[in-house]
Amino acid sequence: MFFKKKTKKGSVMIEVLVSLFIFGMGLAGATALISSAIHANSVNKNRIVALNLAREGIEAVRNMRDTNWMTWSANMRQCWNFWDNTDEDGEVDDDDLACNISVGDDQNNHPFGKLSDGNFVRDFIVDFDETNYRWALIPIPNSSSLSSELYLNSNNLYTHKPTGNTKTNFRRDIEITYIDSIDGDFPADPAKDNRILVKSTVTWQEENVSHEVVLAQTLTDYYARENYAD
DSSP states (O other), X not given: OOOOOOOXXXXXXHHHHHHHHXXXXXXXXXXXHHHHHHHHHHHXXXXXXXXXXXXXXHHHHHHHHHXXXXXXXXXXXXXXXXXXXXXXXXXXXXXXXXXXTTSTTSSSSSBTTBOTTSOBOOEEEEEEETTTTEEEXXXXXXXXXXXXXXXXXXXXXXXXXXXXXXXXXXXXXXXXXXXXXXXXXOSOOTTTBOOEEEEEEEEEEETTEEEEEEEEEEEOOTTOOSBTTO
16 A cells, blocks of 8 residues: 655745745845946946046136137237136127236236136136137126036037036036135235136036046146246
C-alpha cells in the first residue's frame, strides 16, 4: 500500500512571500540607483550649462574692454574701461556719449561701474544686443524690465529679455569691483586704480536645492598696469 506525500501549503506560501520580498528589495534598489543616476546626470548637465554661462559673462566684459581698445585706439590707455551705455538705459545708441578724458580727474567720463552721481554700481547683467551685434552692461536694478533671470530665445541663445522668450532656471549676475575698494578704499577712484575684478555668478534651483557656479578674473588696461599713474 502506497501513501502520497502531502505538500505543506503553508511552507510554499512562505517561500513565495520571501521570494517576492527579495525581488521587491532588489527592484527598489535598482530604481533608487537609476533615480540617483538621472539626478546626478541632470545636475552635471546644468552645471556645465552654468559654467558656460558664467564664462560668457566674463568674456562679455573682456570683449567690452577689447572693443574700447579698438574704438578709442588713440586713447586706449584712458578709455580701456569706458562704459559706453552712458545714460544707463540698457541700450547703446546715439543718446550715449563718447569717451571723454577731460572731465575732472577721472580716467574717463564713465568708467565701468560708475554712475553719473559719482557712486559706484557693483552689480550688473550683460546682455547681447543682436541688432547692434554687441554686448551691453546694465546695472541691477535699473529702470528697464530686465533682471538677472535668463531666458532662451528662438535661436536657443540665452538672454535677459523676457518678451517672447522661454524662462529658464538660471540667473546670472556680474559684479565689477575696483581692486582699491577691496583693499578698503571705497568708492574706488579709476584715476588711481587700473584694475577691476569681474565676478560672474550663475545660480539655479534643482529639487529645492540651490546650486552656484562662480568665475572671476582681473582686467587691466592694454599694458596690464596696476595703477593709472604708472
